[in-house]
Amino acid sequence: MNHLSQEELIELYLSEGGPEAARHLDACTECAREYEALQADLTDLKAVEPPARPENYGEQVWNSIAGQLPAYADRRRPSFRQIWFRQPLWIGLSVAAACALLVAAAFYAGRLWEHRNPPPAVVSHPAPSVQQRVVVVVLSDHLDRSERLLVQLKHADADDTQLATPLRDEARSLLVANRKCRQEAENAGDPALTNVLDHLNQLLNGLANQPGGLNADAIARLQAQMNQDGLLFEVRVLRSRIPKHQAEANLHLKGGIA
């Protein structure tokens, strides 16, 4: 038969023991004797009573501590303003001087930093979106004028000599812009536009620099060339693309497209 250990007896005394230990205690005389001895020891200690205090003990305690306790109304946290103005003048001046010193130190440190780490040189590049917009506007204008010229040429009466001069002059005027636009199209890597502008260039060159003047035969031949190339159709197709380009260019200007 296993007797209860000291820990188990203490647990029982502290009302922490389990029912099994309690049953064993009831049944086992030896453990019951041990438990009785434990109770006797601890009861002896319990018998020690604190010395009596006088009737007015609470009053005595209060009188002894009251002088050291500030009233709560006085203990409320003062505002920042109150704290500030309660300080002696020299503290305020010291704080102000410290602040001024701090600002000066920060300024000097900033200057030193700037001197040692010069800002990177700003290289101004025209914004691609602006450049693109300019090109698109020029191209749009050029294609408008070219289309009108081609329409005039298409419907021109080859025998009408009065029409030759305006056609020639307009063609000469358009040649410069056409070369510029072709160059830009080539730089931009737009083969379709480059090809159309090439054809347009040949036609404008024929109109502007016809050897012997722009006569009925020359006009008829150029009309045939224009029709054969489908140049007017191609110019119109290109013009239909322009609004889209222009809208994108405008968005570039506003920073809308990355």
Add this chain to the structure above:
Amino acid sequence: MDKNDHATIQAVLSGDKEAYGALVAHHSRSVFRVAYRITGNEADADEVVQDAFMRGYRKLESFESRSNFGTWIYRIAVRCALDKVSRRGNASNRASTGTETESEAVQVPDRAPDPEALLLSGEIGAFRESAMHSLTPLERAAFTLRHMEDCSMEEIAAALEIAPNAAKQAIYRAIHKLRHRLALLKVRT
């Protein structure tokens, strides 16, 4: 009672310092009792009572209105008593926890009411006190709260700011030590 305490606390917090005197008068005896049982010294217990009420006053703003002021100040007193015993040092404890001497091993008949035993009762009381002093401050406080103040393990743990299991272990160790010391009082027949 609680309602009165709460009303008094509100008055104190509103600036009526003297109202705190009523709380001191109401709870000082119970605070003294536990302080004495932990410190084992009347003068120390009186100091603990004063410390506890002063600490309570300063912390009164943090007192939660749903709590019981008696329990709250009791816990503060336990902490103060523990601090007092710890500060007092273990000098007296060391003196009494050394190797047992013959003079300490007083031989008296167990529970004998004869005149000789009565004459020695004063010494027995002193020996019991020295047995209590052999405990560490934590063991003494935990044992006192459980054995003399009938506190639950949870209450002891809360008062001593330790885990319930740690409180339980401290009480077990205390009982072992005390029984070992008290065994010397037994008559060796």
